[in-house]
Every structure is written in structure tokens, then in C-alpha cells.
Amino acid sequence: MKILYYDCFAGISGDMNLGALIDLGVDADYLKQELEKLNIEGFHLEIKKDQRRGINGTKADVIIENPDNEKHRHLRHVEEIVNNSTLSDTVKTNALKIFRLIAEAEAKVHNIDIQRVHFHEVGALDSIADIVGAAICLDYLKVDKVISSPIQLGGGTVKCAHGIMPVPAPATALIVEGLPVKTGLVNHEATTPTGAAILAAMVDQFTPNVELPIVKTAYGIGNRDAEVANVLRVYLLEGEQSSSDVETVEAVVLESNIDDMNPEHYDFILNELFDAGASDAWLTPIIMKKSRPAVTLSVLSSPELVAKMKTIVFTHSTSLGIREYRVQKHMLARQEIEVKISHGTVRVKQSYYNGRLLKSKAEADDCKKLASEHGLSIREIEKMVYNQLEA
Incomplete structure (x- = not known):
């Protein structure tokens, strides 16, 4: 089995992703030739070796040749460009999946129809190249599975087309809903909407653990020269999994200790949790302070349903607080x-x-x-x- 693993310890952007995958082995000339199939002019790729904080890698920049003539496009324009190209069907499908994730997030942020979204960031040529380039590179690598670590979002504020916003930017926050993230490592935007959408669309599994042998490590170099190396690290893993019949997925456990609730109400809460999609829910007898008998209410849930589970526990129990931690389910x-x-x-x-x-x-x-x-x-x-x- 051949696996691509994204180690997003310092975040991810579209250009960092291109640099990392080229550094991993994607032929740069092949990538440029495939991008020409979009049949749009006004940009070219500039690829070179670079380093951040002593870490060597590949820097990929999309150079806009006439910035003053740059167009802002809507989703339908981007879809027309991709669909009318001679790229492979796989590349087209994956690229449009990434574009649509960003469009849906922007539409929700501004409360408008998805086709009315004005792509300030994504309709620009550099973002089109980053996203279509990502699909081309992943198709070139022919991996069996894509895995990622939790995504570092960064901190502080970011200046975008809508003004100064706290990190993560509104679109990024929507794109990563339900995915494992980290914040605060650096005081800048570590993950862009494009980087977040590439992961959300293409990653099969999120886990901090690497279980197969690493056969190659590569780095995509970012634009910042920060205290933490502004790089995206990727691994190529190869080997046999312990069993093809075992699926490993990310899950979340929620727990609350309760000592002041009518026991007759627990059955109702458990039924509500299961009806809302909980993978499991159970009660454990415990002894709390002053030797008071109590119960731990535990819920096992997929990450995207956590908010719904918390609402049920807070609404239908006497709990004043919930513990939360991430686990892996092996099924x-x-x-x-x-x-x-x-x-x-x-x-x-x-x-x-x-x-x-x-x-x-x-x-x-x-x-x-x-x-x-x-x-x-x-x-x-x-x-x-x-x-x-x-x-």
C-alpha cells in the first residue's frame, strides 16, 4: 500500500502544497504541461529550491503576469474552465470538489447563493493553478490513500478581501468543521482556505499517528520567515497494513459526571443521542466527593456530530460541563x-x-x-x- 501523509504541523496553503508534492517526486515539467490544458493565459509556475529555518525543500510560486488585468470569477466560470479543458476526468472531478467546498463556505459566510459567490481569492489565476495543480499532483502520485495530521490553523488576524479577520478566516473555519485542528502555534494565518479545502476534499483519514514505514520525506516552502519553520511536510509511506478488514477512523468521546439527576431520565437521553447519530452512549456508576454515588454519561461520536451531542447532553441532563477528547476507532x-x-x-x-x-x-x-x-x-x-x- 502506498500512502501520502500530510504533516501539517505549521499549516498548509495552496503553494506550499504544490511545493511539497513536487519535492516528493511529482515531475515539475509534467505539472506545467498539464496546467496548460486549462487553456488560460496570464500565469506561469516558478519552481526553485529554498529553505526555512534550515529546512530545505521546494518553493512553488504561481506568477501572475499582468496583475492589473486579473479577473474575479464566479463558480460557474471556474467550472467552465475546468470542464472545457483536456485534463483527465479524475483531475477534473477532484479539482471541482475542492472549488465547491470553498464556494459553499463563502456562500454561507455571506448568506448568498453559491453561484453568486464572487471569488476574490479562489477565482484568481494563482488559486486556480494551486487547486487544479493539487489535483494533478495527487493523480500523478497514484497513492492508495491520503492521510493527514490535525491541521494547524495559526492565530492572530488575517487581512482578506472582507477586511481584517481573526484566524481562522471565516471560510477556513467553515471548511474545517468536523476535522481535527490545532491553533496558536504561530501568530499568523497558518492554513488558508485553499489549503484547508485541499485537505477536506482529498484526505481519507485524519490521525496524528504514522503506522507504515516512511520511504520519503519532502517539504513545501511557504512565503513567511517565522520563528516556526513555514513549511509543509509530507511523507510517502509504503507497506502492508495489519489487516485490510480493519478501518481506522477519528472519533470523539464526550463525558460528564452527574450526581443530581433523576435516573428515570437517562433512558430518554440515551435514546436522543442514538437518534441523533451517536456511535455509542453508555452510563458508568462512579463515586464522587463526599462518597456520593453518581454516573458518568459517555458518548462516542464522529467529529462532525460533536456539537449536536453536546446540545443534547446540556439540554436533557443536569450536567454543567463536558470533557472532550479524540480517539481512534478500529472497526x-x-x-x-x-x-x-x-x-x-x-x-x-x-x-x-x-x-x-x-x-x-x-x-x-x-x-x-x-x-x-x-x-x-x-x-x-x-x-x-x-x-x-x-x-
């Missing part, structure tokens, strides 16, 4: 089948590991229903199901 590959027995049909969940069927679990609700209808015990229904499976 076996699974499928659901239907097993027919003489008394009806029961759904069965099956899980696999290293290509081998590991477990089969009859759906409890189905077994209960058939047991009730036919005057049998749940155990008898389950035995029929498992006998049928073995047969």
Missing part, C-alpha cells in the same frame, strides 16, 4: 445478511478479519419478535439461526 469489516428459518427471517451481522469470517450475531430485535409470535424462547430462535448458518 472490523462487516456485512448484514438475512437468514431464513422455519419461523421467519432474522438479520445477522457478520464481521471479518484478515479475510476470514470472525463473528456472526443474530439481531436481537428480530429474535425477540419471532420468539414472541411463536411462544418460544429467544435462545431457541438464536439456535435455529446459527444452525442454519452452519448448514
Whole structure:
């Protein structure tokens, strides 16, 4: 397996991404030739070796030849440029996915229709080159998976077309919703909307851990000369994963200790959490100060649903505070089948590991229903199901 890993310890921008991927092995002449397929004039790529704080890497700059004649485009104009090009379908699809993420964020920030978004940053030639270039480079590398570390957003303020804004810029903040981020390492905008959108669109998994051997390390050089090296580090990982049947995803655990709530209300909260999409929710008996018996309410959720989970806990419990921490979920590959027995049909969940069927679990609700209808015990229904499976 071949994996591209983004180590965004100092953030990411469109030009840093191009520099890093060229440094990793993308042929610069190939990238320039592919960008020519856009059939737009007025820019060219300037690529050179550079360094920040003693770290050597590649700097990629999109040079605008006539800045005074630069056009501001809407989404439909960008889509026309990409769709009318002779780029591959994969490159077109990925580039437009990135553009659309930024357009959706800008539309939401300004409360306007997506097609009315005036691309101050993204419709410009340099951003078109950065985004289409990213799609070209990722297609060139032919990796099986793209993984990223949490994204460093930076701090302080940033000057954009809408004035001076706190970091992250409004569009960036919307693009990274639900993704693991860090802030405050530097007092400037470390991640731009373009950089954030490239990751949001192209990354398959976010994790701080590298589990496969690193075969190559590369750096994309940014424009700043800050105390923290303004570089984007990327790794090329190669090797075999422990099992192709195990999926690893980012998740969030929320916890709250509660000692003053009517126990009859917990069932309602748990049902609300599950209905809202919680992966799991559970209660743990604990002893708090002054030997008071209490309960820890725990919720396991995907990152994008965290805000909804917090709202449910605060609204329907007596909790005054919630702890939050990120975890990784390792999940076996699974499928659901239907097993027919003489008394009806029961759904069965099956899980696999290293290509081998590991477990089969009859759906409890189905077994209960058939047991009730036919005057049998749940155990008898389950035995029929498992006998049928073995047969």
C-alpha cells in the first residue's frame, strides 16, 4: 500500500502544497504541461529550491503576469474552465470538489447563493493553478490513500478581501468543521482556505499517528520567515497494513459526571443521542466527593456530530460541563445478511478479519419478535439461526 501523509504541523496553503508534492517526486515539467490544458493565459509556475529555518525543500510560486488585468470569477466560470479543458476526468472531478467546498463556505459566510459567490481569492489565476495543480499532483502520485495530521490553523488576524479577520478566516473555519485542528502555534494565518479545502476534499483519514514505514520525506516552502519553520511536510509511506478488514477512523468521546439527576431520565437521553447519530452512549456508576454515588454519561461520536451531542447532553441532563477528547476507532469489516428459518427471517451481522469470517450475531430485535409470535424462547430462535448458518 502506498500512502501520502500530510504533516501539517505549521499549516498548509495552496503553494506550499504544490511545493511539497513536487519535492516528493511529482515531475515539475509534467505539472506545467498539464496546467496548460486549462487553456488560460496570464500565469506561469516558478519552481526553485529554498529553505526555512534550515529546512530545505521546494518553493512553488504561481506568477501572475499582468496583475492589473486579473479577473474575479464566479463558480460557474471556474467550472467552465475546468470542464472545457483536456485534463483527465479524475483531475477534473477532484479539482471541482475542492472549488465547491470553498464556494459553499463563502456562500454561507455571506448568506448568498453559491453561484453568486464572487471569488476574490479562489477565482484568481494563482488559486486556480494551486487547486487544479493539487489535483494533478495527487493523480500523478497514484497513492492508495491520503492521510493527514490535525491541521494547524495559526492565530492572530488575517487581512482578506472582507477586511481584517481573526484566524481562522471565516471560510477556513467553515471548511474545517468536523476535522481535527490545532491553533496558536504561530501568530499568523497558518492554513488558508485553499489549503484547508485541499485537505477536506482529498484526505481519507485524519490521525496524528504514522503506522507504515516512511520511504520519503519532502517539504513545501511557504512565503513567511517565522520563528516556526513555514513549511509543509509530507511523507510517502509504503507497506502492508495489519489487516485490510480493519478501518481506522477519528472519533470523539464526550463525558460528564452527574450526581443530581433523576435516573428515570437517562433512558430518554440515551435514546436522543442514538437518534441523533451517536456511535455509542453508555452510563458508568462512579463515586464522587463526599462518597456520593453518581454516573458518568459517555458518548462516542464522529467529529462532525460533536456539537449536536453536546446540545443534547446540556439540554436533557443536569450536567454543567463536558470533557472532550479524540480517539481512534478500529472497526472490523462487516456485512448484514438475512437468514431464513422455519419461523421467519432474522438479520445477522457478520464481521471479518484478515479475510476470514470472525463473528456472526443474530439481531436481537428480530429474535425477540419471532420468539414472541411463536411462544418460544429467544435462545431457541438464536439456535435455529446459527444452525442454519452452519448448514
